[in-house]
Amino acid sequence: MMDMQSMQTFLSTTVSDLAVKILAAVAFWIVGRWLIGRVIAVMQAAMNRNAVDPTLTKYLGSIVAITLNITLVLGILGYFGIQTTSFAAMLAGVGVAIGAAWSGMLGNFAAGAFMLVLQPFKVGDFVTIGGVTGTVRELGLFGTTLLTPDNVQTIVGNGKAFSDTIQNFSSMPVRRVDRTAQLAGSVDPLDAIARFKAAVAQIPNVATSPAPEVNLLDFNLVGCVISVRPYTHTDHYWQVYFDTNEAIARVAKEAGWPAPTPSAIHHIVPAA
Structure with a gap:
């Protein structure tokens, strides 16, 4: 009877101690994660106030967050009585086995640093x-x-x-938008170039330096091909791209140019 009572007392004491430790570990984890979040937020806010590059701010924030989380985990393991030195030695041994799997991750880390x-x-x-x-x-x-x-x-x-x-595409102040206009054979290309230059100059967010490039690009069986190349900041690229297409169509309509269609030349050879 005493043995059973002693066992019950031992189990109840052990379970109680274990429950307290688990609750304490959960509390440590929640509070620790909150503190890590606050530290990272304060650090990044300070770097932003000092006009530190956002890329560097986020990269250093990731490094500090991972380091603090590892420290938190080791602290919780130490609270449970697990020797962190033995844990580190075990990780070192396992690391040899999984080194190949981590090689790609380490390569990504090194590339990020570069x-x-x-x-x-x-x-x-x-x-x-x-x-x-x-x-x-x-x-x-x-x-x-x-x-x-x-x-x-x-x-x-x-x-x-x-x-x-x-x-x-953002490293230079402006980038070029490349569009072409196919003309019918009866359209005067020099007149078309002048009209396109005037129309493109009216498009919002088109840079004046360098000036839009409108040139006679090529000839084919349909007629002349005109290149229309305005410059703009990359933030306005697609707006200028589509507005240039609309300007080409509008100029052609207002000028009354015929639609560019392939022409065929037939030679009639009289019978001998």
């Missing part, structure tokens, strides 16, 4: 990296987050982004 130093792009730039085109939202520890023109969030691994061709 991009942070070299700065081929920054947050807010419109770029093409790793075959994906969009606006940079975040340069993370292992991947770069883009928002594509069709409003899809896409993450490209930093290793792929750094090893592939990077096109930054």
